Amino acid sequence: MNKRFNKATVGLFVAALSVAALAVQDAVTLKRDAKVGETIKLKLRADLVVMDQDATFEGLVTEKVTKVEPNGNYTVESTQSEGKISVGGQEMPADLQSQTFVYKANGELVEIKADQVGSEIYRMANLQAVILPSKPVKVGDDWTYEFKKDDKTGAVAGKATYKVIAMEKIGDYDCLKILVSAKESDGGDMAASIDGNIWLSAKDATTVKFQGDWKNVPIPNAGPVNAKFVMTRQ
Numbered sequence: 001m002n003k004r005f006n007k008a009t010v011g012l013f014v015a016a017l018s019v020a021a022l023a024v025q026d027a028v029t030l031k032r033d034a035k036v037g038e039t040i041k042l043k044l045r046a047d048l049v050v051m052d053q054d055a056t057f058e059g060l061v062t063e064k065v066t067k068v069e070p071n072g073n074y075t076v077e078s079t080q081s082e083g084k085i086s087v088g089g090q091e092m093p094a095d096l097q098s099q100t101f102v103y104k105a106n107g108e109l110v111e112i113k114a115d116q117v118g119s120e121i122y123r124m125a126n127l128q129a130v131i132l133p134s135k136p137v138k139v140g141d142d143w144t145y146e147f148k149k150d151d152k153t154g155a156v157a158g159k160a161t162y163k164v165i166a167m168e169k170i171g172d173y174d175c176l177k178i179l180v181s182a183k184e185s186d187g188g189d190m191a192a193s194i195d196g197n198i199w200l201s202a203k204d205a206t207t208v209k210f211q212g213d214w215k216n217v218p219i220p221n222a223g224p225v226n227a228k229f230v231m232t233r234q
Helices: 002-025 119-128
Strands: 039-050 053-068 074-087 090-093 098-103 109-113 142-147 158-170 173-184 193-201 207-219 223-233
Touching (some): 119 193
Antiparallel strands (some): 039 053, 193 207
């Protein structure tokens, strides 16, 4: 009887593991269901080289949804605070700005509003955008997105690739860890690009963590910049 009990127990245990394994592999629908008033805070740190000098930038980015349209487009007011930059061991306050971004429901950029909107802001926004897939995804799935050139805004054409490489938990958030690679088509060896990993909440597709490398990215008044960056949900 004990042997039968043990065998049954083992059988149930294996079955439970099988169910758990299947659950982990279930596809997830990444959907941004934005709501007015929703606020996300992200701590940003970037270790960069500006004009042949090592520098570090730190700041807090606050993103608040201010409008949601019937077609799913949503407006985000992005503000920066607690900004500081250290160059050569000397720390100084950073020049902080605020912008308003309009996105489609899948994360595609529609418009940027600010006191000063140069081509650099549009280019960075396209490189850092994560375009959500049109169907459920699981570990191993990948997809691509091509952003277009826009002479009016100064946006440059390019291509982004995404691949789900893991399901991980960060703090209270169940996340999809996604390998991201985005690069502009123009510029040859000096083309701006971003490579890294982003952790998106499986529940609402918001950013929980984003880390990687910027290469030749356009920073206003600084020119092409290389940097390692990390953004973490607060």
